[in-house]
Amino acid sequence: MYVDRRSFLVGAAGAAVAAMPNVAHADPVCDKLPMPETEDLRILVIGDAGTGARPQWLVADAVRALHADEPFSCALSLGDNLYDYGPWADNDAQFRAKFEDPNHSLDFPWLMVQGNHDNSAIIPGDGAWLLRGDHEVAYHSRSARWFMPSRYYSVPIPEVRPIVEFFVLDLNPLATYQPPPVVPYWAPGGMFMTEQAAWLDRAIDHSPAKWKIACTHHPYLSNGPHGNAGEYEGSPFEAINGRHVKDFFETHVLGRCQFILSGHDHTLQVLDPNTASRGTRQIVSGAGAKTAHGAAPGANPALFQNYTDVGFMVLDLCPNSAEVGVFTVDLGNGQLANVFRRRST
Numbered sequence: 001m002y003v004d005r006r007s008f009l010v011g012a013a014g015a016a017v018a019a020m021p022n023v024a025h026a027d028p029v030c031d032k033l034p035m036p037e038t039e040d041l042r043i044l045v046i047g048d049a050g051t052g053a054r055p056q057w058l059v060a061d062a063v064r065a066l067h068a069d070e071p072f073s074c075a076l077s078l079g080d081n082l083y084d085y086g087p088w089a090d091n092d093a094q095f096r097a098k099f100e101d102p103n104h105s106l107d108f109p110w111l112m113v114q115g116n117h118d119n120s121a122i123i124p125g126d127g128a129w130l131l132r133g134d135h136e137v138a139y140h141s142r143s144a145r146w147f148m149p150s151r152y153y154s155v156p157i158p159e160v161r162p163i164v165e166f167f168v169l170d171l172n173p174l175a176t177y178q179p180p181p182v183v184p185y186w187a188p189g190g191m192f193m194t195e196q197a198a199w200l201d202r203a204i205d206h207s208p209a210k211w212k213i214a215c216t217h218h219p220y221l222s223n224g225p226h227g228n229a230g231e232y233e234g235s236p237f238e239a240i241n242g243r244h245v246k247d248f249f250e251t252h253v254l255g256r257c258q259f260i261l262s263g264h265d266h267t268l269q270v271l272d273p274n275t276a277s278r279g280t281r282q283i284v285s286g287a288g289a290k291t292a293h294g295a296a297p298g299a300n301p302a303l304f305q306n307y308t309d310v311g312f313m314v315l316d317l318c319p320n321s322a323e324v325g326v327f328t329v330d331l332g333n334g335q336l337a338n339v340f341r342r343r344s345t
Helices: 005-012 054-069 094-100 130-139 191-206 243-252
Strands: 041-046 074-077 110-112 153-157 164-168 211-215 259-262 268-271 281-285 302-306 310-318 321-329 336-344
Touching: 041 054, 041 281, 054 310, 054 321, 054 336, 110 164, 164 191, 191 243, 268 321, 281 310, 302 321, 302 336
Parallel strands: 041 074, 074 110, 164 211, 211 259, 259 281
Antiparallel strands: 041 310, 153 164, 268 281, 268 302, 310 321, 321 336
C-alpha cells in the first residue's frame, strides 16, 4: 500500500524523538576565520549538495573551474551536508565521500549549516534525531575545510573592521516533521532555541559589519515545494509547517539582516522582500546536487527562480555593494552558465 511521505512522517517520526537523550550543548562561539584582511570578498553559496553522486561532482567541477579564474574567499554550505540520514559518528566515511572528495582542491573555509537530512532518525530528512548533527560539529576538529564550531555560530569577515558577519542558525528543532518534541531541551520554547535567540539578538546588536547575513537551512520565504515558513508542506500542524520558524525569523532576523541565505528547496531563487520581511531579502540556493523536478513555483515575487537545473550562487561583497550571481550546471556536459546577476547597495 502506498503511503505518501508527508503522512508517514507525521505518524512515524514522532517515535524517534522520544528516544532522544536530553543532553546539554556547549555555548555557541563567535569564531574567526583565518582569512586575509581584504575589502573584497567572493563567497560560494551552495546548499543540499551532500550526495556523493555524479551531479554533486559536476557542480563541484564547475566551482573548481570558476575558482581557478576568480578565487573564492570562502563557502557557505546551507545544510543537508550528508544525505540521506546524516553522520553516524565524527569519523563516518560519508564525510570523505560526500564532502572532502567531491570538493577536492577547493581549499578555502566552508561555513557549514545544519540541515534536516543531517539530523534524520527513521525517515530520510525527518529531522527527528537532532543529536546526530553533533557529529558534524565534532568533525570541525578533523577537517581543514569543514567549519562548524557549534550548531549555531557567527563569523565576522575580516576579523578587523568586518565587511560582513554571517550568523549561522540551526532552526531544525522548529521544523522536525513531527509533533512537538517530548524532550524539553529541543522544544520551541526550550533551552536550545531560547539560548540561540538570545545569543543572536546580542550578536546582531553588537556587530559592526556593513552586511549582516543570516544563514539557515530552512527558508523564511520560498517558491519551491516546501513553501514559506508557516506553510511548509501545506500542513496544518505547527510542528511540520514551520510556524515556529516563521516566528523566529520575524522576531529575531527580519529588518536586522539584509539577507537570509537558505537551502532546503532544491531550487535557485532570488526573491523580492515583501512587507512582512521588512527589507530582508530571501535567497534560496539548494540545487547543489538535486533539482525540484520542475515543480510549479509559488507566488512570492522573484527576481530570479530556477527549478530544473543544479547549480550554486556567488556573493561578491565589498563595503559599498553586494552582488548576487546565479550559476547553473548542465548535467549532460557539465557546462557552466551565469544566468543571473544583481547588485545591491
